[in-house]
Amino acid sequence: MRRDGKTPILGQSRAMETLRAMLRAIASSASTALISGESGTGKELIAQALHDQSPRANGPFVPLNCGAIPRELIESELFGHRKGAFTGAVTNRVGRIELANGGTLFLDEIGDLPLDMQVKLLRVLQERRILPVGAPSEEAVDVRIVAATHKDLEEEVRAGRFREDLYYRINVMSLELPPLRKRDGDIVLLTRVFLGRDWTISEDALRAIEAYHWPGNVRQLKNAVDRAQILANNNHITIDDLPLEVADHAEPLLTHATPVQTPAGSATTAFSAPTPVPRTTGVFTGEASALSAAVSVSPRLEDLEKAHIVDILRQQNGNKARAARVLGIHRRKLYRLLERHGIHDERPAV
Ligand SMILES: Nc1ncnc2c1ncn2[C@@H]1O[C@H](COP(=O)(O)OP(=O)(O)OP(=O)(O)O)[C@@H](O)[C@H]1O
Numbered sequence: 001m002r003r004d005g006k007t008p009i010l011g012q013s014r015a016m017e018t019l020r021a022m023l024r025a026i027a028s029s030a031s032t033a034l035i036s037g038e039s040g041t042g043k044e045l046i047a048q049a050l051h052d053q054s055p056r057a058n059g060p061f062v063p064l065n066c067g068a069i070p071r072e073l074i075e076s077e078l079f080g081h082r083k084g085a086f087t088g089a090v091t092n093r094v095g096r097i098e099l100a101n102g103g104t105l106f107l108d109e110i111g112d113l114p115l116d117m118q119v120k121l122l123r124v125l126q127e128r129r130i131l132p133v134g135a136p137s138e139e140a141v142d143v144r145i146v147a148a149t150h151k152d153l154e155e156e157v158r159a160g161r162f163r164e165d166l167y168y169r170i171n172v173m174s175l176e177l178p179p180l181r182k183r184d185g186d187i188v189l190l191t192r193v194f195l196g197r198d199w200t201i202s203e204d205a206l207r208a209i210e211a212y213h214w215p216g217n218v219r220q221l222k223n224a225v226d227r228a229q230i231l232a233n234n235n236h237i238t239i240d241d242l243p244l245e246v247a248d249h250a251e252p253l254l255t256h257a258t259p260v261q262t263p264a265g266s267a268t269t270a271f272s273a274p275t276p277v278p279r280t281t282g283v284f285t286g287e288a289s290a291l292s293a294a295v296s297v298s299p300r301l302e303d304l305e306k307a308h309i310v311d312i313l314r315q316q317n318g319n320k321a322r323a324a325r326v327l328g329i330h331r332r333k334l335y336r337l338l339e340r341h342g343i344h345d346e347r348p349a350v
């Protein structure tokens with residue numbers, strides 16, 4: 001959470017950088033937008049960001065979960081009603097569309113909107129006017145609609161559950177959120193951010209987290225980290241603190257991978273701790289082709305960081321104060337990194 005109360009959108013993978021660029025472009029346009037993606041990928045977070053970065057940012061952001069409201073209440077929820085319009089309508093009620101006037105209406109799970117409501121919503125999009133239930137005449141509204149769905153709407157259209165005309169109307173701009181497992185490097189990054197300062201995590205736990213496929217995406221990862229922090233001792237997460245389905249992915253690389261010849265001079269040859277298999281990297285293009293046959297895993301910042309620390313420690317004959325100075329970090333931070341990476345004694349091998 002930032003000081004302004006908003007959750008920052010985390011992620012440095014290519015997929016997320018592309019998404020950010022599209023987000024900026026779409027935010028500045030007034031068109032209707034459709035956000036799709038698996039459960040927990042951040043659809044709501046992105047919808048809010050679309051609003052916050054738009055010229056309507058000072059107007060209201062009004063969410064409505066179309067899947068969570070009983071059918072018979074949706075119309076008056078969306079359009080509002082006049083007192084006496086039906087039994088139980090004891091007062092006037094302002095609908096969500098009107099509440100969002102001048103701002104953004106976020107229709108979450110739009111795939112769950114009943115067909116008759118889809119017709120009415122289409123009319124709003126075409127006419128920019130609403131007719132509250134029981135009202136004598138229409139009223140003009142100025143809302144931008146952002147919709148989200150975890151369903152494949154094209155499939156819903158084919159199956160006759162979603163109107164094709166509405167689909168094209170809302171899908172003017174579309175943003176597809178990639179599943180977490182396709183965001184290279186972000187699993188580790190998000191884990192670290194969710195853990196926060198003063199927490200460490202064992203290497204096998206981190207690897208298990210990285211190897212898991214996270215069907216529930218960011219939400220599931222966040223919950224797993226929260227849970228681990230409750231179970232952990234001494235602010236240190238171990239494999240035992242992870243949910244079983246995640247822990248099952250522990251160490252597949254170390255136990256099953258064939259050891260690979262490291263590039264000459266690479267610091268990874270010098271590890272005394274259980275040696276992570278060196279990953280092919282875009283940086284080592286020369287060696288990449290030779291290595292990639294044996295190891296088809298992408299590079300990890302983690303491994304590079306460890307290798308670099310080991311290198312510097314060696315250069316400084318194991319003197320941690322000097323190594324910290326060369327690395328440009330405080331000595332306490334170096335100690336934390338040593339512990340995190342399981343580096344124990346790094347004097348030069350003679
Ligand atoms: N890129 C991200 N950076 C930080 N937090 C994120 C990110 N993406 C999602 N989250 C967090 O993960 C949780 C789930 O996000 P959100 O509710 O936006 O997902 P969703 O796609 O709407 O999920 P669902 O389909 O289940 O409704 C929230 O706590 C959100 O803050």
Ligand SMILES: [Mg+2]
Pocket residue numbers: 043044108
């Ligand atoms: Mg959601």
